[in-house]
Amino acid sequence: MQNSGGGDGSRIENRNNPRFNCWCNLQFHNSMTWKRGIATDISETGIHIVTLHPLNEGKRIKLCFDEPGSLDYQTIVGEVVWKNDQSPFESKSWIAPGMGIQFLSKLPIEEMEFAFNIKTYEAE
Secondary structure (H helix, E strand, C coil), X not given: CEECCCCCCCEECCCCCCCEEEEEEEEEECCCCEEEEEEEEECCCEEEEECCCCCCCCCEEEEEEECCCCCXXXXXXXXXXXXXXXXXXXXXXXXXXXXXXXXXXXXXXXXXXXXXXXXXXXXX
């Protein structure tokens, strides 16, 4: 998952695995503080996070998100591969600031569980 840079919305798709739309609250830790974000899509190898606090490319982070259908949570380590820190008022092609994360380890649960969770939520 990468962006060609500049936050202009021109993304180059580098994920070889299927991407699933989701809507999942999460927290991420950047070695100093915990920040909040929303995962809007996920694959086996990465995730897109909408956040008011996107981190710089190359930064390693720990992600913490609720496990779908459970009261437990899962953590995974990832690396920021692109970021967009423009507001919707500065760019017509982005709706919110965010960043793309490449997982550095295997996702602890099936990524489709996140997609299933959102489909169930939307159907209600």
